[in-house]
Amino acid sequence: MTRFTGLSLLLGATLSSTVLAAPSPTFSKDVAPIIQKRCQNCHRPGEVAPMSFMSYKEVRPWAKAIKEKVVKREMPPWFADPNIGEWENDCRLTDAEIATVSQWVDAGAKEGDPKLTPKNPEYVQGWSIGKPDVVLTMTQEFNVPTEGAVPYKYFVIPTNFEEDKYVQFAEIRAGDRSHVHHIIVSVRYPDGNPMPPPGELTPEARRASFANASRSLEDSDGRLVGWAPGEAPLILKPGHAKLIKKGSSLIFQVHYTTNGKEGKDRSSVGLIFSKAPVEKRMITAGAFARNLVIPAGDPNFESTATFTFKEDSHIDSLHPHMHLRGKDMLFRLVYPDNTSKVLLSVPKFDFAWQQTYFFKNPVAAPKGSKLEVVAHHDNSANNKFNPDPTKVVKWGDQTWDEMMIGYFDYTIDKQDLRKPKSEPSGAQ
Numbered sequence: 335m336t337r338f339t340g341l342s343l344l345l346g347a348t349l350s351s352t353v354l355a356a357p358s359p360t361f362s363k364d365v366a367p368i369i370q371k372r373c374q375n376c377h378r379p380g381e382v383a384p385m386s387f388m389s390y391k392e393v394r395p396w397a398k399a400i401k402e403k404v405v406k407r408e409m410p411p412w413f414a415d416p417n418i419g420e421w422e423n424d425c426r427l428t429d430a431e432i433a434t435v436s437q438w439v440d441a442g443a444k445e446g447d448p449k450l451t452p453k454n455p456e457y458v459q460g461w462s463i464g465k466p467d468v469v470l471t472m473t474q475e476f477n478v479p480t481e482g483a484v485p486y487k488y489f490v491i492p493t494n495f496e497e498d499k500y501v502q503f504a505e506i507r508a509g510d511r512s513h514v515h516h517i518i519v520s521v522r523y524p525d526g527n528p529m530p531p532p533g534e535l536t537p538e539a540r541r542a543s544f545a546n547a548s549r550s551l552e553d554s555d556g557r558l559v560g561w562a563p564g565e566a567p568l569i570l571k572p573g574h575a576k577l578i579k580k581g582s583s584l585i586f587q588v589h590y591t592t593n594g595k596e597g598k599d600r601s602s603v604g605l606i607f608s609k610a611p612v613e614k615r616m617i618t619a620g621a622f623a624r625n626l627v628i629p630a631g632d633p634n635f636e637s638t639a640t641f642t643f644k645e646d647s648h649i650d651s652l653h654p655h656m657h658l659r660g661k662d663m664l665f666r667l668v669y670p671d672n673t674s675k676v677l678l679s680v681p682k683f684d685f686a687w688q689q690t691y692f693f694k695n696p697v698a699a700p701k702g703s704k705l706e707v708v709a710h711h712d713n714s715a716n717n718k719f720n721p722d723p724t725k726v727v728k729w730g731d732q733t734w735d736e737m738m739i740g741y742f743d744y745t746i747d748k749q750d751l752r753k754p755k756s757e758p759s760g761a762q
Contacts, residue, residue, distance in 0.1 A: 360446025466604030478597035500575035506561035556618030564687035707740030
């Protein structure tokens with residue numbers, strides 16, 4: 335053995351012992367930052383997750399379950415094909431983060447030095463958007479029965495705004511999450527006719543209210559904000575906003591589900607107004623497949639819908655929506671020259687988590703472009719969520735019916751609300 339061989343063996347042994355002696359990850363130093371960044375938005379008191387992860391004491395009992403979920407990439411929830419698109423709100427853990435969590439659990443999920451634990455982000459109790467400038471609440475409490483189907487309920491809430499307001503952030507807080515399936519808040523602009531009184535709309539008042547909304551559709555920004563498990567609040571970039579005109583009212587569409595217990599709901603919406611000059615109004619629209627007729631037992635029924643852009647625009651976000659038979663959805667933009675680009679593919683749609691996907695860079699949609707939405711539905715017995723595989727399924731509000739909507743937010747290129755009204759600035 336030469337001295338160089340001996341030195342190599344000695345060096346190798348030294349390096350091996352160094353690697354073996356490398357400290358395993360601890361919660362305080364390595365895992366807490368990951369939990370804070372990826373989990374606490376939902377896993378904290380008052381939020382949608384069933385357990386809180388605000389401290390080592392709260393996280394430790396769930397260590398093995400956390401490892402299992404992150405290794406399978408089931409948590410945090412994210413359903414987009416990773417090979418298509420770049421998303422501002424992509425919450426997936428990196429490979430390095432998954433390895434850190436896995437090694438931490440395998441080594442005994444130790445806390446480490448508590449002094450090294452970074453301070454949790456400061457959250458405004460009850461709100462993820464921060465403290466609202468104003469909170470508008472249902473004027474009356476709704477009593478949810480113990481059983482049976484509850485038709486969609488519509489409640490009118492006056493804003494009492496004495497001037498036009500531009501909203502940059504909006505968030506819904508369901509008063510009774512155990513019974514509220516979803517809420518959609520839209521704006522009813524004043525039109526010279528009497529506004530509906532506060533409280534639940536009668537069917538006649540609801541028809542009149544939505545007739546008003548249809549007449550002023552081109553002047554509106556679509557719905558203001560929605561809520562369902564997984565759905566993001568309205569969060570717009572500086573210079574973008576939604577308009578609530580002076581004297582408007584908000585219409586809450588609420589879907590309640592019964593669960594064997596009585597409930598009482600009084601839901602709210604919090605608004606934060608734009609502090610920067612508003613350049614563009616964000617418009618919410620959708621491609622709807624309203625003529626759904628899904629045969630009984632069909633495991634892969636295809637539905638399609640399209641939306642045509644009438645002006646040069648930019649798409650800011652996409653939001654797939656289906657019910658319990660929803661299987662997958664794909665958004666494709668077809669340009670005026672018939673070339674096309676897939677914007678989003680959700681190969682495994684999850685009705686329990688209504689995800690919105692925000693582009694890192696808004697996608698240009700020139701005038702005449704078509705947003706094509708293609709989805710598949712599983713109405714077979716193999717779908718464990720299927721309420722009745724023997725039934726022909728059509729479009730309907732209730733979860734045992736079906737929907738297919740490709741929602742999206744977009745802006746109009748030529749619009750610039752900072753310009754004087756005498757100058758052309760697009761749709762106002």
